Amino acid sequence: MLIGAFVVRPYWIFAIAIVAGGLGACLQAYGIYDCLDRMLELPEKNAKGFATSRSMIRLTLCGVAMAIAVMIHWAAFVGVSVGLLSLKIGALLNPFIRKRLRKDEPSYVEPVTEEDMIEGVEDTLDIEQK
Numbered sequence: 705m706l707i708g709a710f711v712v713r714p715y716w717i718f719a720i721a722i723v724a725g726g727l728g729a730c731l732q733a734y735g736i737y738d739c740l741d742r743m744l745e746l747p748e749k750n751a752k753g754f755a756t757s758r759s760m761i762r763l764t765l766c767g768v769a770m771a772i773a774v775m776i777h778w779a780a781f782v783g784v785s786v787g788l789l790s791l792k793i794g795a796l797l798n799p800f801i802r803k804r805l806r807k808d809e810p811s812y813v814e815p816v817t818e819e820d821m822i823e824g825v826e827d828t829l830d831i832e833q834k
Contacts, residue, residue, distance in 0.1 A: 713779070714777075714779065717776070717777050717779045717780050717783070718779045718780070718782065718783040719783070720780075720783070721773055721776075721779065721780040721781070721782070721783025721784045721787065722783040722784075722786055722787045722790075723787065724769070724773075724783070724784055724787060725769070725783060725784040725785065725786060725787015725788045725789075725790065726787040726790050727787075728765070728766065728769050728784070728787060728788050729787060729788050729789075729790050729791040730791075731765075732762055732765075732766070732788070732791070733791055735758065735761075735762050736762075739754070739755060739758040739759075742754065743755055766788055769784055769788070770784055770785060770788075773785075
């Protein structure tokens with residue numbers, strides 16, 4: 705994004721387009737959340753059709769946003785495209801960022817054995833009996 709801000713002229717169109725694309729990405733994320741929330745209440749047969757229709761609506765709105773951006777300026781198209789992809793880029797980078805942030809935490813956790821589980825149940829039973 706920073707490279708685009710220095711390469712693309714006029715830079716203010718690019719900046720506004722990135723913000724608009726970012727807002728569009730947030731609306732897409734909310735749309736996915738709302739779709740999944742509603743889909744869980746539907747029967748399986750209706751849920752598939754509902755999810756497909758909502759997905760097509762989201763893709764169509766992305767296409768409309770990019771078409772409008774192309775009509776404004778090519779820099780706006782690049783900015784809107786980058787903004788719309790920002791959540792996807794963040795999701796792809798998330799595992800690498802989490803590794804860096806959690807360097808100090810051990811990556812290996814010992815598995816719980818059957819004896820540990822039995823001891824935990826016995827301790828719980830002892831507490832309940834008292």
